[in-house]
Amino acid sequence: MHKVLQPDGWAAPVGYANGVEARGRQIFVGGQIGWNENCEFESDDFVDQLRQTLQNVVDVVAAAGGAPHHITSMTWYFTDKREYTDNLRNVGRAYRDVMGKHFPAIAAVQVVALVEDRAKIEIQAHAVIPD
Secondary structure (H helix, E strand, O other): OEEEEOOOOOOOOOOOEEEEOOOOOEEEEEEEOOOOOOOOEEEEEHHHHHHHHHHHHHHHHHHHOOOOHHHHEEEEEEHHHHHHHHHHHHHHHHHHOOOOOOOOOOEEEEEEOOOOOOEEEEEEEEEEOOO
16 A cells, blocks of 8 residues: 655645655566567657656566556656656646556656667656555
8 A cells, every 4th residue: 555645734746746655565667768568669759758668667567466556656767858848748648548647756857868869768666566
């Protein structure tokens, strides 16, 4: 079971949690990018890659018997902050399509580059599946 941590008096976050408390089996998801199961990019569009990246994270968690609601934290690394901010509505839609209305603790960081040249976003995640 997870508990969202929201300090008294803080403004409610939109699209993420400030903190999450959880007990159970810990799953550590290595950085996933927007390619398919054959390590092939199907699109160079930021939102398309985000959707695939999120699906890849969920698929790894599913391999441990988990689901999106077991994800407790994510760190998003993207190569262009403007691509992210200019597409927030579509980013939100892609997020909800894959993750539903579950919002873990999330950090988002712009980086100079990712190891795979075509990758526009990489997501590392942690999940906790209750005992």
